[in-house]
Amino acid sequence: MxxxxxxxxxxxxxxxxxxxxxxxxxxxxxxxxxxxxxxxxxxxxxxxxxxxxxxxxxxxxxxxxxxxxxxxxxxxxxxxxxxxxxxxxxxxxxxxxxxxxxxxxxxxxxxxxxxxxxxxxxxxxxxxxxxxxxxxxxxxxxxxxxxxxxxxxxxxxxxxxxxxxxxxxxxxxxxxxxxxxxxxxxxxGQPAAPQASVSHSAVACVGKSLLTARDVRLHSEDTLRVQPGTLITPAARDEIAARRITLITAS
CATH class of the missing domain: 3.40.50.1950 (Flavin prenyltransferase-like)
Incomplete structure (x- = not known):
């Protein structure tokens, strides 16, 4: 934690x-x-x-x-x-x-x-x-x-x-x-069970201008694609690192 x-x-x-x-x-x-x-x-x-x-x-x-x-x-x-x-x-x-x-x-x-x-x-x-x-x-x-x-x-x-x-x-x-x-x-604290929804995928995150820890927790893939200029909160970066998610900035 x-x-x-x-x-x-x-x-x-x-x-x-x-x-x-x-x-x-x-x-x-x-x-x-x-x-x-x-x-x-x-x-x-x-x-x-x-x-x-x-x-x-x-x-x-x-x-x-x-x-x-x-x-x-x-x-x-x-x-x-x-x-x-x-x-x-x-x-x-x-x-x-x-x-x-x-x-x-x-x-x-x-x-x-x-x-x-x-x-x-x-x-x-x-x-x-x-x-x-x-x-x-x-x-x-x-x-x-x-x-x-x-x-x-x-x-x-x-x-x-x-x-x-x-x-x-x-x-x-x-x-x-x-x-x-x-x-x-x-x-x-945070619920232990992972979110069941898988619709919040990499494509769904591309268009977001702000990426929060909640967005990362809902993300079910090993790779996360964001658009250039996306603001990623510190808590979101911690979550990305903890889950070993590969962050990719889409062109």
């Missing part, structure tokens, strides 16, 4: 998490009376538990920046790393402590999840996605997710599959994504 894509996805997650946190705090204040009750409610402020999965070193700095933005916005964060993400925890420990000094970085911790908290998985790996969908609780991410589901805790998961993978693999990931939605998990 490139950092630009991850930034866009986490932007949505941050907005969602902050809106949920604000609603919970305001509702609690309206229900309480007196300064003592308000202070007590503040001490029970909802926490956003963050579970880092996978080992995508290139994308993790973007995750750190947005976690810092959440902390600066007033969210109480508790960041934890799955077994597969221990390399990230080791490599970025100093940066994590500098950006989020109040965050406990223990590798294993049993979160006391409660109603009002949020479980955020900012870069859910394919492996953890599959385990959760199949009901396997043999890694940290799946264990936390099922604990959160049992306690009616809000879950936000960002998953962005590698578009270069075979279509059958992407179709299976898409089914797993749908299973998580049926569980009540808020899934964010």
């Amino acid at each position: 490139n950092s630009q894509t991850l930034s866009s996805l986490i932007d949505k997650a941050i907005t969602d998490a902050l809106a949920h946190r604000t609603l919970r705090i305001e509702s609690s204040r309206l229900e309480s009376t007196g300064i003592e009750n308000i202070q007590a409610e503040t001490q029970r402020q909802p926490t956003t538990f963050v579970m880092i999965t996978g080992d995508d070193v290139a994308a993790f700095p973007a995750t750190l920046r947005y976690l810092a933005a959440l902390a600066q916005a007033g969210c109480l964060l508790s960041v934890h790393f799955s077994h597969s993400a221990q390399r990230l925890h080791t490599r970025f420990a100093d940066t994590l402590h500098r950006l989020l000094p109040q965050v406990p970085c223990q590798q294993t911790i049993d979160p006391m999840l409660r109603s009002g908290d949020t479980l955020l998985l900012p870069a859910l790996s394919d492996n953890s996605l599959a385990k959760i969908a199949l009901g396997l609780r043999d890694n940290a991410a799946s264990q936390w997710v099922f604990q959160a589901l049992a306690q009616d805790v809000r879950i936000i998961a960002l998953h962005h599959p590698d578009a270069a993978m075979p279509s059958a693999y992407l179709a299976q990931l898409s089914r797993y994504q749908e299973t998580l939605r049926q569980f009540g998990i808020r899934m964010m």
Whole structure:
């Protein structure tokens, strides 16, 4: 997952998490009376538990920046790393402590999840996605997710599959994504299944003056022809490179 894509996805997650946190705090204040009750409610402020999965070193700095933005916005964060993400925890420990000094970085911790908290998985790996969908609780991410589901805790998961993978693999990931939605998990990110439409072919792109990432995702051929002067967005170029599409400027 490139950092630009991850930034866009986490932007949505941050907005969602902050809106949920604000609603919970305001509702609690309206229900309480007196300064003592308000202070007590503040001490029970909802926490956003963050579970880092996978080992995508290139994308993790973007995750750190947005976690810092959440902390600066007033969210109480508790960041934890799955077994597969221990390399990230080791490599970025100093940066994590500098950006989020109040965050406990223990590798294993049993979160006391409660109603009002949020479980955020900012870069859910394919492996953890599959385990959760199949009901396997043999890694940290799946264990936390099922604990959160049992306690009616809000879950936000960002998953962005590698578009270069075979279509059958992407179709299976898409089914797993749908299973998580049926569980009540808020899934964010690009759908895994490739678009069925093949009419959006090379010829269809020749006449476009602007080529976006969506155009590239809908393109089903190995070669993409564009007319001279076509403006190609940075996200579209990333998508072209990721899928190893040959770009040809038509005469």
